[in-house]
Amino acid sequence: MSENGGLQAWATSRIAAWSDLGSILNRLERKRDHTVTETLRAIELYRALGRDLSIVRRTLPASRMTRALAQSYARLHAVIYRKPHNWRERLRSLFQDEIPQVVRELRGAIQLVALVFALTAGAGWWLINTYPELIGLLASEQMIDGVEGGKLWTEDIVNVAPSSVISVSILANNITVSIVAFVLGVFFGLGTFYIIAMNGFMLGGIFAFTHQHGMSGELLEFVLAHGLVELSVICIAGAAGMMLGESLIRPTHATRRESFRHAAGKTSKVLLLCALLLIVCGFIEGYVSPDPDYPMINRVVIGFGWWIVMWAALSGRLFGGGKKTSLQDEQG
Amino acid sequence: MSSPQITLQTVTGVDVELTIAGPGSRAYAFVIDWHIRLLLALQWLLVGHLIFFRGLKMTPNPGSSYVLWVWLPTVLIYVFYHPVLEIAMRGRTPGKRIAGVRLVTREGDIPSAGSLLLRNVFRILDSLPVCYLVGLITVVLTEHHVRIGDIAAGTLLVMDHDSSASSFASTTAAKSGLTPQAADLIQELLDRWPALDEHTRGTIARTLLARVEPQIAADDLARLTSLDLRERLLAKLARQ
Numbered sequence: 001m002s003e004n005g006g007l008q009a010w011a012t013s014r015i016a017a018w019s020d021l022g023s024i025l026n027r028l029e030r031k032r033d034h035t036v037t038e039t040l041r042a043i044e045l046y047r048a049l050g051r052d053l054s055i056v057r058r059t060l061p062a063s064r065m066t067r068a069l070a071q072s073y074a075r076l077h078a079v080i081y082r083k084p085h086n087w088r089e090r091l092r093s094l095f096q097d098e099i100p101q102v103v104r105e106l107r108g109a110i111q112l113v114a115l116v117f118a119l120t121a122g123a124g125w126w127l128i129n130t131y132p133e134l135i136g137l138l139a140s141e142q143m144i145d146g147v148e149g150g151k152l153w154t155e156d157i158v159n160v161a162p163s164s165v166i167s168v169s170i171l172a173n174n175i176t177v178s179i180v181a182f183v184l185g186v187f188f189g190l191g192t193f194y195i196i197a198m199n200g201f202m203l204g205g206i207f208a209f210t211h212q213h214g215m216s217g218e219l220l221e222f223v224l225a226h227g228l229v230e231l232s233v234i235c236i237a238g239a240a241g242m243m244l245g246e247s248l249i250r251p252t253h254a255t256r257r258e259s260f261r262h263a264a265g266k267t268s269k270v271l272l273l274c275a276l277l278l279i280v281c282g283f284i285e286g287y288v289s290p291d292p293d294y295p296m297i298n299r300v301v302i303g304f305g306w307w308i309v310m311w312a313a314l315s316g317r318l319f320g321g322g323k324k325t326s327l328q329d330e331q332g
Numbered sequence: 333m334s335s336p337q338i339t340l341q342t343v344t345g346v347d348v349e350l351t352i353a354g355p356g357s358r359a360y361a362f363v364i365d366w367h368i369r370l371l372l373a374l375q376w377l378l379v380g381h382l383i384f385f386r387g388l389k390m391t392p393n394p395g396s397s398y399v400l401w402v403w404l405p406t407v408l409i410y411v412f413y414h415p416v417l418e419i420a421m422r423g424r425t426p427g428k429r430i431a432g433v434r435l436v437t438r439e440g441d442i443p444s445a446g447s448l449l450l451r452n453v454f455r456i457l458d459s460l461p462v463c464y465l466v467g468l469i470t471v472v473l474t475e476h477h478v479r480i481g482d483i484a485a486g487t488l489l490v491m492d493h494d495s496s497a498s499s500f501a502s503t504t505a506a507k508s509g510l511t512p513q514a515a516d517l518i519q520e521l522l523d524r525w526p527a528l529d530e531h532t533r534g535t536i537a538r539t540l541l542a543r544v545e546p547q548i549a550a551d552d553l554a555r556l557t558s559l560d561l562r563e564r565l566l567a568k569l570a571r572q
Contacts, residue, residue: 007512029422050344063516071493074348078441161395168404183457186480191566257483268450
């Protein structure tokens with residue numbers, strides 16, 4: 001039998017096995033919990049496909065059949081080497097162990113970012129206090145006119161739109177700011193620094209402006225219930241961004257790309273928790289903060305209460321993981 | 333210039349080769365997805381509007397229900413199209429499927445939900461300043477044609493043509509006396525038939541037929557029309 005004849009005979013014998021490869025692979029990819037029989041069949045198919053691919057690569061290189069078999073082999077390889085998936089266990093591990101671990105690593109960066117925020121807030125306060133006419137750089141004309149007329153812009157929020165709409169728009173905005181503070185860390189941390197500094201500067205400047213008109217107490221009352229967690233979360237997202245920048249400046253792996261990938265994968269876990277915390281902050285800012293019926297003491301309790309919950313979540317204690325990780329820390 | 337490839341070594345000793353999708357395939361998939369998500373979002377907006385106002389009329393202040401049930405889902409469909417579908421379709425989206433590409437990890441695996449979310453978080457940066465300019469420049473300049481989101485998430489966009497059915501079908505032609513190489517070439521030509529101009533496909537088809545049917549005279553081959561040539565090639569593959 002000629003070489004081509006042998007190849008023909010072999011291809012004909014294998015065609016039955018290849019004809020429904022597509023549907024088998026789709027089934028295997030779609031399902032996550034395979035039975036032992038299915039797993040053994042998949043492994044057997046993987047071996048058989050490996051043999052077939054090896055033969056066609058030698059006999060029919062660069063042919064469509066080779067490409068199709070290589071494609072199927074790559075898909076089956078991905079299915080077989082896919083990591084076991086247990087979303088409950090994954091979430092438990094994420095909130096109990098992984099996020100607290102990252103937060104501990106970020107501790108220094110969080111302190112640094114908080115310091116930058118405080119210093120720029122102080123600078124904003126000083127600038128507007130010294131040169132009140134510069135408030136036009138930080139606030140809109142409408143806001144300035146309102147405060148000069150003895151009325152905070154926050155008083156009108158619920159008249160403009162209902163609390164539900166305000167909450168959704170605020171939480172979307174805050175999450176976007178946090179994400180931007182994080183991803184701009186890719187510019188060697190400078191983008192993050194800019195976002196944090198601008199936010200601090202504006203907060204300080206606006207407080208100085210309202211103070212000049214005897215309304216800083218009212219603004220503090222508005223900010224207290226949601227602001228503690230909101231500003232903390234922005235600082236944490238900023239710290240995560242700083243870590244991204246640092247991974248490029250001082251790579252921890254063989255290449256900067258690898259170092260960046262590692263840092264992004266690690267710090268993004270914290271960002272997930274930050275987003276969840278900001279969702280609640282959005283609802284506090286939409287329903288509690290603009291409502292004059294809430295007395296100061298309630299706002300203090302809500303603000304500090306949610307702030308304590310935030311730190312309990314970040315340390316893993318809220319999910320029952322704090323003690324274990326603290327112990328590991330001491331041992332480490 | 334051939335597309336870059338990554339080779340994964342496996343325990344069976346048979347390497348897995350993945351062809352990296354270039355900027356063209358990536359942009360093609362994105363444009364399709366962009367249209368789909370825009371149409372889906374607009375469809376929700378239009379249907380929601382029609383149901384809410386019982387027609388196309390508009391009230392100046394439609395209220396919070398309109399924002400929450402009509403506008404918000406419209407924005408959510410647009411913003412979460414990529415992350416939700418990439419997770420649900422294991423690294424694919426309708427646009428990627430049509431463009432014949434899919435996302436994999438650097439180890440060739442299906443990316444995790446976390447990686448896909450992270451990849452989409454960096455979309456903010458990749459889309460700067462307009463029209464995904466940062467992402468496009470990164471894709472063109474990097475070895476594996478990846479945007480910043482892919483670098484952060486450790487993902488790659490690879491070619492994923494589902495051509496197995498027709499490729500394996502062509503091997504049945506082995507029974508007709510064709511060599512597997514010739515059957516493969518004929519199948520390739522037939523697949524690309526609509527994309528080739530008449531002169532090119534006629535020349536290739538005549539060359540192929542002269543090789544697999546040496547008994548046909550050159551004059552007879554020259555007289556065959558494009559339709560006849562295609563019929564003959566199909567008959568060669570279909571003959572049992």
